[in-house]
Amino acid sequence: MFARLQDHLRYQYRKLKKQLRARWQTMPRFGSARIALVALGAFILVALVYLAQASNAAAIARELRVKQLQIQEIQRENAQLRYEIAALAAPSAIEQRARKLGLGPAKRVVYAEMPWIQPSPNELMPAFLPQTQIVPAPETFNTASDTTLQQLLSVLGFGSLADRIRAQ
Amino acid sequence: MSALTSNQFSRRTYVIFAILLAGALMIAVRLGYWQVMRHDDLNQVAVGLRERTITEYARRGDILTSDGILLATDIYDYEVAAHPNLISNPKEQAQALAPVLNISQTELTEKLSSKASTVMLTLSAPVNTGKELTDLRNAGKIGAIDFVAKPNRRYPGGSLAAHIIGFTNASRVGAYGIEQYYDEILRGRDGQIRAESDALGDETLPFDLPQGSPALDGSTLVLTLNSAIQNIAERELQNGIEASGAKSGQLLILEPRTGKILALASYPAPDVNNFSTTKLDAFADPVVSLPYEPGSVFKVVTLSTGLDAGKISPGIILNDPGSVIIGGRTIYNSDRAAHGNVDLTTAMQLSLNVIASKIALSTGAKTFYQYLHDFGFGSLSGVDLAGEIPGTVKNPGDGIWYESDLGTNSFGQGVAVTPLQMANAIATIANGGNLMRPYIVDRIIHPDGTVETRSPRIIRRVLKAETAKTVSAILEHSIAKESTNKAVLTGYSIVGKTGTAQIPVPGGYDPKWTIASFGGFFPADNPQYVILVKIDRPTSSPWGSIVASPVFRSVAQQLAQLTGLPPDSIRGAGK
Numbered sequence: 001m002f003a004r005l006q007d008h009l010r011y012q013y014r015k016l017k018k019q020l021r022a023r024w025q026t027m028p029r030f031g032s033a034r035i036a037l038v039a040l041g042a043f044i045l046v047a048l049v050y051l052a053q054a055s056n057a058a059a060i061a062r063e064l065r066v067k068q069l070q071i072q073e074i075q076r077e078n079a080q081l082r083y084e085i086a087a088l089a090a091p092s093a094i095e096q097r098a099r100k101l102g103l104g105p106a107k108r109v110v111y112a113e114m115p116w117i118q119p120s121p122n123e124l125m126p127a128f129l130p131q132t133q134i135v136p137a138p139e140t141f142n143t144a145s146d147t148t149l150q151q152l153l154s155v156l157g158f159g160s161l162a163d164r165i166r167a168q
Numbered sequence: 169m170s171a172l173t174s175n176q177f178s179r180r181t182y183v184i185f186a187i188l189l190a191g192a193l194m195i196a197v198r199l200g201y202w203q204v205m206r207h208d209d210l211n212q213v214a215v216g217l218r219e220r221t222i223t224e225y226a227r228r229g230d231i232l233t234s235d236g237i238l239l240a241t242d243i244y245d246y247e248v249a250a251h252p253n254l255i256s257n258p259k260e261q262a263q264a265l266a267p268v269l270n271i272s273q274t275e276l277t278e279k280l281s282s283k284a285s286t287v288m289l290t291l292s293a294p295v296n297t298g299k300e301l302t303d304l305r306n307a308g309k310i311g312a313i314d315f316v317a318k319p320n321r322r323y324p325g326g327s328l329a330a331h332i333i334g335f336t337n338a339s340r341v342g343a344y345g346i347e348q349y350y351d352e353i354l355r356g357r358d359g360q361i362r363a364e365s366d367a368l369g370d371e372t373l374p375f376d377l378p379q380g381s382p383a384l385d386g387s388t389l390v391l392t393l394n395s396a397i398q399n400i401a402e403r404e405l406q407n408g409i410e411a412s413g414a415k416s417g418q419l420l421i422l423e424p425r426t427g428k429i430l431a432l433a434s435y436p437a438p439d440v441n442n443f444s445t446t447k448l449d450a451f452a453d454p455v456v457s458l459p460y461e462p463g464s465v466f467k468v469v470t471l472s473t474g475l476d477a478g479k480i481s482p483g484i485i486l487n488d489p490g491s492v493i494i495g496g497r498t499i500y501n502s503d504r505a506a507h508g509n510v511d512l513t514t515a516m517q518l519s520l521n522v523i524a525s526k527i528a529l530s531t532g533a534k535t536f537y538q539y540l541h542d543f544g545f546g547s548l549s550g551v552d553l554a555g556e557i558p559g560t561v562k563n564p565g566d567g568i569w570y571e572s573d574l575g576t577n578s579f580g581q582g583v584a585v586t587p588l589q590m591a592n593a594i595a596t597i598a599n600g601g602n603l604m605r606p607y608i609v610d611r612i613i614h615p616d617g618t619v620e621t622r623s624p625r626i627i628r629r630v631l632k633a634e635t636a637k638t639v640s641a642i643l644e645h646s647i648a649k650e651s652t653n654k655a656v657l658t659g660y661s662i663v664g665k666t667g668t669a670q671i672p673v674p675g676g677y678d679p680k681w682t683i684a685s686f687g688g689f690f691p692a693d694n695p696q697y698v699i700l701v702k703i704d705r706p707t708s709s710p711w712g713s714i715v716a717s718p719v720f721r722s723v724a725q726q727l728a729q730l731t732g733l734p735p736d737s738i739r740g741a742g743k
Binding site: 065069072073076077079080082083084085086087089090091092095105106109111113 | 227237238241242243244294295296298299302317322324325326327328363395396398399403726728729734735738
């Protein structure tokens with residue numbers, strides 16, 4: 001029983017092998033051209049993708065450069081306008097216009113006593129300039145922003161250490 | 169033609185092959201020469217043909233007053249040049265360019281038709297030129313035209329604070345004042361940009377983003393100056409000079425508590441926007457670079473040294489016989505009169521040279537000169553302005569000092585100080601005895617937004633607080649006692665001293681000219697402003713009390729109004 005089955009399988013195998021060989025031999029013989037075509041197609045596809053990207057990048061670069069130049073132009077015009085505003089806002093220019101309008105330094109100043117208002121001594125002194133802390137320390141410039149070390153310490157959770165450095 | 173034998177064919181084939189091979193080898197060798205041996209220089213030529221390097225000028229930092237008024241800034245002008253050898257249609261281009269550059273079409277046609285490789289069309293076209301030329305180029309109406317934006321330093325305030333600012337020369341290097349002192353910070357760094365260009369040199373090819381290092385703009389400086397106070401100082405100084413028939417003068421306003429310079433005026437002021445047509449000497453600020461003999465204002469220092477050293481007491485009575493001999497030299501009062509027994513207030517009120525000399529004598533030379541140095545005379549104040557000089561103070565033992573110098577120095581003769589040193593010495597008394605470093609830049613704002621703030625600094629304690637208070641009281645009373653003193657400000661107690669100094673000339677002192685000055689501060693109970701007025705060679709009167717005192721009063725009055733400083737009675741001063 002087993003031997004018959006084995007013979008049958010062997011027969012079927014040989015038959016299939018013969019059929020495949022026959023089909024292979026009957027197939028048209030243009031395999032090399034097909035491979036070449038596929039390769040060419042792939043190459044064209046890759047080239048198209050590359051060219052599209054390169055073209056896109058060039059277009060963006062051009063657009064960016066144009067925008068950069070436009071920004072520079074606007075900044076230059078802005079500088080010109082700032083200058084013109086500053087020239088018009090200069091104290092001498094304002095004084096000249098004020099005098100044309102008949103204005104001038106006050107000849108007499110009258111202070112009205114209002115006993116119901118009790119300003120603190122500080123309020124009675126000029127306050128147009130910010131009060132500054134005086135230090136008997138060597139000449140240094142203090143940077144308003146934290147140092148890299150302080151920022152790093154803060155990020156790493158050593159905020160108190162960063163504060164101590166800042167205090168120093 | 170007989171058929172070729174196999175051998176003949178083979179030989180000829182080999183010959184042709186050999187010739188072709190030899191040719192190919194020659195080509196290969198030649199290619200190797202161009203591609204390998206000459207690679208670098210040819211590559212450079214090729215890059216040079218298709219790339220151009222553009223200098224991107226850094227913007228010099230602005231200079232602002234503490235109240236935000238712009239004193240110095242950069243604006244842009246365009247330099248426009250053409251390459252006529254690349255232009256085939258000069259007439260058409262001239263027609264397009266003429267209205268933009270505001271140059272006649274004929275002149276432009278002539279320039280564009282020349283045989284030169286480059287011609288300059290204009291050095292200073294206005295800022296909107298760039299946009300208009302770009303539009304023309306994009307529309308194809310012009311080509312082979314270079315236009316570069318160049319920053320140009322401008323001072324919108326005109327002569328406002330001109331001495332303080334200085335100027336920036338044609339090479340964009342700061343000269344004088346803040347422009348020179350902070351040149352490195354203001355300057356920034358120019359950039360170099362490389363970009364692909366077409367045959368006409370126009371930057372139009374979109375193959376790549378421009379490469380190179382971009383320009384790094386300079387930092388902005390915010391000064392301690394207040395524009396309104398500076399304007400008052402300049403105006404009143406000019407009025408005072410014109411009223412007294414003088415030629416020049418200086419006026420300083422300091423904040424004694426911090427050393428901040430609130431105003432610093434020198435007359436005449438140079439035209440900073442036209443520095444090329446102005447004499448360079450005019451830019452040197454006399455406030456820091458021109459020492460003078462201060463005269464009687466210096467008695468404030470002498471009085472302070474005597475009191476602080478404990479050599480005299482506030483209530484001391486001194487005898488004034490009208491003259492005193494020191495080191496073999498007789499010193500007289502300015503009125504050549506003897507005033508008998510006087511207190512310190514009267515001595516200051518009458519500005520007695522004899523009493524000042526006696527105070528210096530009792531203080532002793534060593535102590536006296538030590539105090540002078542402590543006050544900052546004879547050394548740089550450290551102010552952040554270019555061109556500061558230390559002045560001259562002789563010292564015992566240095567070979568040029570004589571005993572008589574102690575007497576003359578006590579009333580401000582024989583010492584050379586800068587107006588800033590003198591004002592700072594008065595500020596020391598106003599500040600309770602602490603000498604501050606005067607400074608003019610309050611903040612530096614960097615392009616990345618970080619801010620450096622300058623702190624006031626105490627250089628040293630010169631006087632005990634009690635001494636400073638006593639000196640203030642003596643000077644306040646001496647001014648109040650002078651009914652004719654034109655510095656007196658109604659409603660406010662002031663502290664100060666006049667000065668009428670002779671001007672040294674070779675062999676002695678000028679018999680005709682004087683330097684009239686007044687230095688003081690107010691309000692006496694809580695000093696806010698130190699003001700020094702110095703007027704050189706007045707013709708209407710030689711005296712400081714006549715010429716300089718009214719300027720002090722006028723400035724002080726306007727300062728009080730401007731800052732809303734109420735009079736003593738309103739503030740309850742002295743209560």
